[in-house]
Amino acid sequence: MTMQALNHLVARSIVDPLVVQAYSAGRIGDLLVELDFPQEVRAQLAEIQADTFAEYAVLAYRLVKAADRATVRIVLPSPLEGLLPETGEERAKREQVA
Amino acid sequence: MISATREERHWLLRNLAQGLFQHLAVAVPPVPVEELHKHPPQVFEIDFGVVDMFKCLWDATFARPPSGQGSVFVRFDLSPEERRAALARETLHALVSSRHGRSMGLGEMLGDSLRESAEYFAGHLTAPEVLVTAYRKRSGDHPDGFANSFGIPAPVASARWAESAELIQ
Numbered sequence: 001m002t003m004q005a006l007n008h009l010v011a012r013s014i015v016d017p018l019v020v021q022a023y024s025a026g027r028i029g030d031l032l033v034e035l036d037f038p039q040e041v042r043a044q045l046a047e048i049q050a051d052t053f054a055e056y057a058v059l060a061y062r063l064v065k066a067a068d069r070a071t072v073r074i075v076l077p078s079p080l081e082g083l084l085p086e087t088g089e090e091r092a093k094r095e096q097v098a
Numbered sequence: 099m100i101s102a103t104r105e106e107r108h109w110l111l112r113n114l115a116q117g118l119f120q121h122l123a124v125a126v127p128p129v130p131v132e133e134l135h136k137h138p139p140q141v142f143e144i145d146f147g148v149v150d151m152f153k154c155l156w157d158a159t160f161a162r163p164p165s166g167q168g169s170v171f172v173r174f175d176l177s178p179e180e181r182r183a184a185l186a187r188e189t190l191h192a193l194v195s196s197r198h199g200r201s202m203g204l205g206e207m208l209g210d211s212l213r214e215s216a217e218y219f220a221g222h223l224t225a226p227e228v229l230v231t232a233y234r235k236r237s238g239d240h241p242d243g244f245a246n247s248f249g250i251p252a253p254v255a256s257a258r259w260a261e262s263a264e265l266i267q
Contacts, residue, residue, distance in 0.1 A: 010110065011117035013202065014193070015139040020201055051099060052203020054110065058102045061109055 005035040006064045010057050020053045041067050115222035127229050128249030131185045145196035150174040158184035160191035179251045186220035221258040224250045230262045
């Protein structure tokens, strides 16, 4: 979702000069609130400093990609648990053995 | 000035192409690239245009005469597929040299790789991912007829199809 929001902003920037104007005026945060970014990522995106909007976009891409990767890492199941959820029967067997 | 990787540059180009594609508001291929030049976004009114050339060394080239009105000068005898691909490729040159493109810093970002960037951009303007994905579902993920449906030359279609498969993974 986060990368989609950034894609939307960059796609809009090529046809809507308001995006680049907002960035140049230090008001990119005003546009970011309209998009579906997690609050922490949005705050970091608003703080990025770059010479041009194209550079800003690339730095934002790096940030969002790293944030998305971190989210994926959190959702992955632990190797200790296995890839499939334990059924009631399996849990009962394990508890019986224990 | 930061240095973008090829992957980052391609991501940027895909989104620039996506923005122009959305401006066209079409839901099915082929993407009418020439219409984009006839009815450009307001910010590119003095940057887009098409002029047919009877004698030309290249298939198409973007130029901005002293009048300031940018245009793609395109050889008149190209096939519709070649014409669409050539116009799409030169559209990136129009973007980069435009006032808006300069204010975005596109020239600095793409300068060293403009030729390769233009080809990549053209692939995504003529075959946006959303339309390619829909085509894959309809065709049972088979490339036959892809070039014909999107109205692009076979080599461009082949490269774009392969890249789309990579993007899915």
